[in-house]
Amino acid sequence: MYNKxxxxxxxxxxxxxxxxxxxxxxxTGLGIVSSIGxxxxxxxxxxxxxxxxxxxxxxxxxxxxxxxxxxxxxEIDFKAFIKPANLRRMDRIGRIVVSTVRLALxxxxxxxxxxxxxxMGILIGTGLGSSDTVDQFFRSLLKDGPxxxxxxxxxxxxxxxxxxxxxxxxGIKGINLTFSHKETSTEMAMxxxxxxxxxxxxxxxxxxxxxxxxxxxxxxxSMLSALSPGxxxxxxxxxxxxxxxxxxxxxxxxxxxxxxxxxxxEKRGSKIYAEMAGVGLSGSTDGILRYDLKGDSIAKAMSLxxxxxxxxxxxxxxxxxxPDLDRAxxxxxxxxxxxxxxxxxxxxxxxxxGEFDGSGGIRACGVALTLFHGLIPPTIGTxxxxxxxxxxVILGQSKKxxxxxxxxxxxxxxxxxxxxxxxxxx
Amino acid sequence: xxxxxxxTGLGVVSAVGNSIPEFWNSLIEGKDGTKEITVFDPSPYRTKMAAEVSDxxxxxxxxxxxxxxxxRCDHFGIVAFREAWKSARFDQASLDKEKVGVVLGAxxxxxxxxxxxFRDFYQGLKRxxxxxxxxxxxxxxxxxxxxxxxxxxxxTTTATVCSSSSASIGVAYEMIQTGLTDVMVTGGSDxxxxxxxxxxxxxxxxxxxxxxxxxxxxxxxxxxxGAGILILEELEHALGRDAxxxxxxxxxGICADAYHLTAPEPNxxxxxxxxxxxxxxxxxxxxxxxxxxxxxxxxxxxxxxxxxxxxxxxxxxxxxxxxxxxxSMVGHCLGSAGGIExxxxxxxxxxxxxxxxxxxxxxxxxxxxxYTPNQSIKRDVRAAxxxxxxxxxxxxxxxxxxxxxx
Numbered sequence: 001m002y003n004k005x006x007x008x009x010x011x012x013x014x015x016x017x018x019x020x021x022x023x024x025x026x027x028t029g030l031g032i033v034s035s036i037g038x039x040x041x042x043x044x045x046x047x048x049x050x051x052x053x054x055x056x057x058x059x060x061x062x063x064x065x066x067x068x069x070x071x072x073x074x075e076i077d078f079k080a081f082i083k084p085a086n087l088r089r090m091d092r093i094g095r096i097v098v099s100t101v102r103l104a105l106x107x108x109x110x111x112x113x114x115x116x117x118x119x120m121g122i123l124i125g126t127g128l129g130s131s132d133t134v135d136q137f138f139r140s141l142l143k144d145g146p147x148x149x150x151x152x153x154x155x156x157x158x159x160x161x162x163x164x165x166x167x168x169x170x171g172i173k174g175i176n177l178t179f180s181h182k183e184t185s186t187e188m189a190m191x192x193x194x195x196x197x198x199x200x201x202x203x204x205x206x207x208x209x210x211x212x213x214x215x216x217x218x219x220x221x222s223m224l225s226a227l228s229p230g231x232x233x234x235x236x237x238x239x240x241x242x243x244x245x246x247x248x249x250x251x252x253x254x255x256x257x258x259x260x261x262x263x264x265x266e267k268r269g270s271k272i273y274a275e276m277a278g279v280g281l282s283g284s285t286d287g288i289l290r291y292d293l294k295g296d297s298i299a300k301a302m303s304l305x306x307x308x309x310x311x312x313x314x315x316x317x318x319x320x321x322x323p324d325l326d327r328a329x330x331x332x333x334x335x336x337x338x339x340x341x342x343x344x345x346x347x348x349x350x351x352x353x354g355e356f357d358g359s360g361g362i363r364a365c366g367v368a369l370t371l372f373h374g375l376i377p378p379t380i381g382t383x384x385x386x387x388x389x390x391x392x393v394i395l396g397q398s399k400k401x402x403x404x405x406x407x408x409x410x411x412x413x414x415x416x417x418x419x420x421x422x423x424x425x426x
Numbered sequence: 427x428x429x430x431x432x433x434t435g436l437g438v439v440s441a442v443g444n445s446i447p448e449f450w451n452s453l454i455e456g457k458d459g460t461k462e463i464t465v466f467d468p469s470p471y472r473t474k475m476a477a478e479v480s481d482x483x484x485x486x487x488x489x490x491x492x493x494x495x496x497x498r499c500d501h502f503g504i505v506a507f508r509e510a511w512k513s514a515r516f517d518q519a520s521l522d523k524e525k526v527g528v529v530l531g532a533x534x535x536x537x538x539x540x541x542x543x544f545r546d547f548y549q550g551l552k553r554x555x556x557x558x559x560x561x562x563x564x565x566x567x568x569x570x571x572x573x574x575x576x577x578x579x580x581x582t583t584t585a586t587v588c589s590s591s592s593a594s595i596g597v598a599y600e601m602i603q604t605g606l607t608d609v610m611v612t613g614g615s616d617x618x619x620x621x622x623x624x625x626x627x628x629x630x631x632x633x634x635x636x637x638x639x640x641x642x643x644x645x646x647x648x649x650x651x652g653a654g655i656l657i658l659e660e661l662e663h664a665l666g667r668d669a670x671x672x673x674x675x676x677x678x679g680i681c682a683d684a685y686h687l688t689a690p691e692p693n694x695x696x697x698x699x700x701x702x703x704x705x706x707x708x709x710x711x712x713x714x715x716x717x718x719x720x721x722x723x724x725x726x727x728x729x730x731x732x733x734x735x736x737x738x739x740x741x742x743x744x745x746x747x748x749x750x751x752x753x754s755m756v757g758h759c760l761g762s763a764g765g766i767e768x769x770x771x772x773x774x775x776x777x778x779x780x781x782x783x784x785x786x787x788x789x790x791x792x793x794x795x796x797y798t799p800n801q802s803i804k805r806d807v808r809a810a811x812x813x814x815x816x817x818x819x820x821x822x823x824x825x826x827x828x829x830x831x832x
Contacts, residue, residue, distance in 0.1 A: 137624075138541065141620060142545060149624035149627060151630075154628055157625070158817055159532075159586070160816060160817065164819065167684040168684050172682065173681055175681065176682035177597075178585045178820075179583065179584055180584075180585035181582045181583040192600070220562050224559055281601070282580065282581075283578045283580060283581035287573065288560060300524070300578075304606065414573075415569055415572060
């Protein structure tokens with residue numbers, strides 16, 4: 001049967017039994033572990049109130065750095081989310097993301113016993129994964145040589161351990177992949193999930209991911225001059241689109257979307273937060289640590305994603321309080337939307353969460369909640385907008401607004417730019 | 427309707443050769459790339475051997491300034507990319523670089539550079555430059571390649587270690603399906619480093635002598651390094667520019683064992699599933715598969731699970747399918763394994779020569795298929811699989827076919 005189909009096809013097309021269909025993709029569950037709340041309700045309430053997760057760093061000594069701040073997670077009892085036998089094998093980032101998956105699954109109402117595990121998938125993005133575990137492992141190696149190498153650390157230190165933990169914990173056997181590409185890691189996971197679900201290659205995909213703030217990671221960012229306040233005299237802090245912004249404040253956390261074909265969600269009678277309706281992927285080539293300086297690539301990603309640009313009412317910005325990115329994103333938004341740019345509400349959740357590679361999962365949950373509730377969280381920390389960032393940035397207070405569709409942007413230093421388009425679901 | 431995807435460029439750096447001709451000649455001659463490690467001091471280790479890349483001079487490819495900012499992983503990836511790119515014979519003037527993307531698979535990435543930095547740092551020495559830390563992210567090699575050639579299509583990096591650069595090929599395939607790209611640079615790069623070497627050693631997964639896939643005496647991996655880069659191209663685009671078409675990528679499968687963090691599901695259930703998903707996606711039956719480039723790590727467990735999985739799919743016919751365990755020659759190249767092995771699979775289809783599994787002397791009754799022992803064989807092959815199974819049961823299977831225009 002397959003043979004015949006294959007041999008009779010014209011040159012440029014391949015017809016197979018699973019030729020691409022066109023499913024609609026919806027969001028049916030949200031899992032969030034963040035510095036401003038664990039679980040959807042706590043997160044959203046604090047988000048709308050403009051609560052900041054940024055505080056002085058706890059747990060390691062930062063006195064040798066100019067930077068002192070971070071948006072760290074509260075103490076979390078992971079036993080509440082993960083089976084003890086599996087918990088033991090996980091490092092902290094593994095626990096964070098697996099807990100996030102638990103929260104997402106609970107929120108979605110999915111009964112795993114009634115689902116075909118082969119039709120469920122997990123796509124995880126993490127920029128720096130088990131940075132702490134790898135560091136611990138390496139330091140033991142330095143101290144004691146190869147006999148100091150701990151196998152139990154190594155097996156959880158690989159970047160795909162997070163996704164493996166999830167698949168083992170929940171018995172999920174379908175598509176399973178880990179992306180690690182700086183600040184577009186989780187956006188890529190979501191974009192790939194969208195593509196696969198659209199084609200009906202799975203019924204449900206848990207997509208998102210996270211990153212943790214560890215001591216070695218803090219050191220690396222500091223040595224690469226990424227952290228606020230930089231070398232100048234300005235204040236340390238996150239001020240997306242703000243005047244005198246001078247670098248990032250690191251954060252940590254995990255965010256997972258339960259993405260599902262509309263068909264499957266309706267069969268389950270699930271609630272639906274929003275629809276994921278488009279993705280755009282593009283690359284810029286300004287340099288190994290440089291964002292898309294002119295904004296052309298970011299613009300392209302947004303244009304590709306937003307199939308109905310005139311309905312875009314909100315953009316969840318990638319802006320991370322760096323001079324380059326915030327300006328580039330502004331240019332990009334103007335390039336895409338022209339005059340209409342002024343009518344689009346823009347907000348930067350990194351102002352509350354800090355910047356970390358895997359922030360896109362949480363920010364995507366935020367977009368889903370914005371669409372669902374018609375409320376846009378503020379960009380805190382920014383008092384005066386940079387005149388070059390003359391967008392309608394929501395400052396101070398959250399804003400009530402019915403959003404028809406929204407974009408989530410992810411932009412990496414080094415040049416990957418991804419935009420995900422969400423529509424209000426009716 | 428799906429778009430057809432073909433391979434129009436190949437590049438490689440490996441323990442048995444730093445170019446496609448050298449690599450392929452070594453493979454078909456059954457040359458072993460295992461040697462004593464020089465990239466770091468192996469004396470504290472119980473085992474001293476690895477499939478290390480040799481005769482590779484960064485000075486021949488990069489300026490002094492570039493060398494300092496690039497990791498060993500970057501070196502391999504960029505050099506293999508340059509070979510692949512050149513072999514694809516693009517007309518640079520007419521190529522739309524907005525529609526050329528890069529998806530690579532990573533293992534440890536530039537961690538060797540990071541080790542260098544932190545070794546100095548933790549010993550209180552301030553001599554290592556922070557520029558070593560640019561390699562902290564697994565995105566780095568991917569970005570260097572894109573930046574060097576001005577490639578403005580989609581860009582990302584997969585990170586599933588042992589199956590990473592096979593998975594990246596699947597992702598690249600999908601990117602072409604979206605119509606966002608005509609051409610994708612894919613595969614992967616990885617280098618030896620102490621973290622990986624000691625990590626696998628601590629799990630007692632390293633053979634002290636050589637990699638002997640499917641052999642009863644096998645004791646595990648020989649860690650390798652290098653890069654395998656493929657240029658994927660949408661068929662009409664390739665035909666339109668009269669591109670050199672090396673093979674066709676029909677489809678792929680990715681799935682999870684959901685079994686254990688390091689050991690494979692022992693009955694080959696995960697292996698069976700991923701092969702079936704790949705064949706289904708590719709639209710071919712098991713009967714059409716003529717050869718398999720095995721994952722074949724020579725760990726006690728993988729080789730059994732893989733054998734069982736292959737039998738579950740192919741039944742009686744399994745014994746007639748020549749299987750290549752080229753890790754016996756190039757080692758387990760971790761993040762670049764999938765890419766290097768995909769390159770070998772394409773070359774197998776193109777040349778009609780199936781590379782051997784060397785060091786095969788004592789058959790294991792639990793591994794009783796045809797592993798092309800020690801000598802390559804000439805055989806016209808229509809379709810080939812390449813298997814890659816990572817820690818945590820992250821399984822990938824790629825399906826390649828000899829290209830024909832109908």
